[in-house]
Amino acid sequence: MSYLSYDEISSGIQLLCDEYSDYCRLVQLPNTSVETRTIYAMAIADHVGTDAKTAIVVGGVHAREWIPPDALLFLCADLLEARAKGTGLRYGNAYISKQEIEQVFAKLQFVVLPCANPDGRVYSQMVDPDWRKNRSRNAKPDGTVCHGVDLNRNFDVAWDFKQAFAPNSVSASDDPCNKYIYVGPQAASEPETRNIVWLLDHYKGTRWYLDIHSAIPAVFHSWGLDENQSAQPGMNFLNPAHDGQRGIAGDTVYQEFIKASDLAELNRLSQLMADEIQQVRGDQYDVSAGFSLYATSGASDDYAYSRHIADPAKPKVLGFTMECGHEFQPDWQEAQEVMREVAAALVRFAVDASAQAGV
């Protein structure tokens, strides 16, 4: 066995939802990719629906990170088989019981998008294994054509980094030819970005959003915009009075507001996942807010959490990024070990989320 191709991921999703149709609904995302590939997700629960209490899990945003899409497909295969056969799941020394699996399916809906960036995945696996972005065509005024937008800089939260942040403080670029971190011509310009936004809009019962990346390893949560503070609500990403101040580490001029109770819950769940990962084979994942060396603008986890602040009519969604493993493309044996870690963490997270009060 080896890493999955995008065609295999796509086939695998459809096969799982067909085989386990009592617990799995195939979701076709409304936007095809830039290169017109159809993109699928899965809604997994005893009772699926748009208003169910939901956790959205996404992989493959960054093309060269080959582990997350495979990890999520195999996680879904495990969950569905365990539910159908009435078993628990073991990943190394981590164990989730049959009763816990049944509780997850009864009280939580998992919406899983294994590969959000299929064009990038295909390009990464056929041409350039260091490719990170999607495959948008970026034509510059001088006639130069470059490709790709970093989808994890394309979401509508502090997207206009030159306006929002202090100079040289953010890992982002407005150069269409930047190989790694071009933010796109406008917020949510990319169809792949808009698919994730659609998931958040469509599944109104969503309370958690997890974006699976590699490789550090760590579990991060909001904010990646700046260091967190819970004392000054007006000091936030929406306030133009702070434009040009954001993103400086260790200063007191600007820090991003986050409710203390939200921060505590983000920390708790992040640590829960890191602890479960350590159970699998002893690997230690760091846990922290996303901001450290540089700020990140337009990232999906921050976007998910920002929605209820930008629009109080929207429900609160806690946002996480898991950076799994130590390399983008380890050998297959090591990759499988990392996938077990991802699976264990997400199932333990699901057990906890399923036990929380309903929407």
Added chain:
Amino acid sequence: MPKKVKVSAQTIPELRDFLAGADVDMGCRPVAVREAGRYATTVVSENGEIDRLSAPRAGGVTVEVLEEIASPAARLRMLPSGNRFLRGQIPQGLGVKE
């Protein structure tokens, strides 16, 4: 051949200043980890840039080459041809069902 490199400094501003304008790949997300009282980050860079970054200079920044990155050809060899699910085989996860 690109290499994985650890860069560390006493403070984050010092680390940022050092990396400003450097032709390096910061990985998925630019993070600074606290190690032994210093801040460290891991980047990937080509030999010429590593030599430039490693040149003696004033200040407390250290540059340590960790390992070579496998060639693109080697990594592309880890990939399948065709679609192994075309005959309807149901994907099997990695967990033990017990």
